[in-house]
């Protein structure tokens with residue numbers, strides 16, 4: 001089967017980034033837009049390489065989205081979108097995978113940015129994966145599946161942010177055993193700009209059990 005999505009890639013100039021957290025904010029925000037398949041932002045090169053679905057975006061609309069975040073985005077005359085090739089391959093599923101692990105493997109594959117479509121192929125005991133070969137290889141796809149073999153649950157790695165956390169003094173407003181929401185205040189050092197707070201709020205706010213987070217960035 002053929003995919004109807006037409007993928008393009010473009011490299012936009014981005015001005016105004018000051019730190020790694022600016023990079024993360026842009027990657028998260030723009031990368032989360034529907035129709036954006038992959039984004040890589042470089043602080044050093046001051047640019048963003050974006051792979052997107054042409055029916056959703058144009059280089060102009062992406063540049064606008066970056067500007068809406070408060071950065072300057074440069075579209076030069078030479079900025080053109082180029083076609084991105086996709087490939088569909090059968091990734092075998094090891095026989096020892098339990099049905100749950102298989103399901104989990106499928107979910108993980110589908111979550112990969114470089115993967116566009118995942119379809120179980122029961123006849124051939126595998127998954128048909130449509131992906132962007134410039135971003136991921138068949139070998140890497142196979143590794144995702146075979147990594148499910150020994151255990152069903154691997155703790156998701158929440159990559160630590162670079163900011164140092166100063167845990168005390170934490171104010172807990174209720175005993176730890178109660179199921180009531182609790183308020184905790186912590187001091188975080190190492191934030192250098194507003195987008196650092198946005199990044200932390202985004203990451204922590206998404207954690208299970210966190211109802212609300214408000215970060216303050218005060219210039220001392």
Ligand SMILES: [Cu+2]
Pocket residue numbers: 017018019020021022023192193194195196
């Ligand atoms: Cu920053």
